[in-house]
Amino acid sequence: MSRDLKDSQEEGKFMLEAREIADASEFKCFAYSPFFISFEQFVQILPQTLQSTGIALAAVFFVTCIFMPHPVLIIFVTITVTMIMAGVFGFLLYLDVALSSITMIELIMSIGFSIDFTAHICHGFMTSRCKTRDEKVRDAIDKTGSPIFHGAVSSLLGIIVLAAAKSYIFRTFAAVMGFVLFFGITHALLLLPVVLSWIGPMRSEDKTRPQLNATSGRNSPMEGLKAYEGL
Structure with missing residues (x-):
């Protein structure tokens, strides 16, 4: 008793x-x-959540190594996804959402959603043909910022209706996904561009490539004349 x-x-x-x-x-x-069957979950849920999240982040790192063209960007993506998940995990306290097997599954699913934001910005930065870091960041935001923002808004509109559901599973999923979208947008469009503008990797051809004309995408007439005179 x-x-x-x-x-x-x-x-x-x-x-x-x-x-x-x-x-x-x-x-x-x-x-x-008989209640120990349920109590066992409360004892094991935290280490199981940390272990499963760590395995998922390791998988993110491995997959990013395959598709991301620079090792520094691989580290940026992995660290940013880890920061997003840490923010989501911490802010669940303020919504009075307890850690359970349901929440653990939702957190692991959220890793796949959060990597989408940072990977697009880093890939846009690396594939940009601009010469300086600031220009490459602007070019990356111009190319990927709008699709990332629109994708987050459309996802938010899709899950916001779940906040009014009576089911605990649907309500916690809406809370977790809401935080994932919020932290994903802020990290991808606010934090990561600043970091890339400071210490973003530069390829050797970016430093030597002549600046292209912004309107035509070709070398300017003066550069063409100088190249002709040098023949």
């Missing part, structure tokens, strides 16, 4: 202490309750 336990932490602590008392007893016995 025990008093009423107010939350999952007390239930898990009660199960562990009951097992410790049974193990320390002089008699050969073990602690058992």
Whole structure:
């Protein structure tokens, strides 16, 4: 018999202490309750969540190594996705969403959504033909900023209706996805461009390539004349 336990932490602590008392007893016995089947989840959920999230982030790093053309950008993408997930995990406290098996599955799914934002910005930066970091960042935002923002808004419109649902699964999914979209947009369009403008990788051909005409995409007439005179 025990008093009423107010939350999952007390239930898990009660199960562990009951097992410790049974193990320390002089008699050969073990602690058992039908409720321990549910209490076991509360004890194992945090290490299982951290382990599963770490495996998912390692998979993100491995896949990014295949498709991203520069090792520095691979590190940027992995760190940014980790920061997004840390923000989502921390802010769930303010929505009174407890960590459970349902929340763990939603957090792991969110890693796939969050990588989409940062990978597009980094890829646009690396494939840009501009000569300076600031110009490459502007070019990357011009090419990928609008699709990223529109994709986030359309996803938000798709999940916002779940906030009014009575099901716990749907409401927590809406909360998690809302934070993923918010932190994904802020990191991809505000934080990451600043970092790339400071320490973004530059290819050797970007430093030596002549500046192209912005309107025609070809060398300017004066550069063509200088090249002709040098023959």
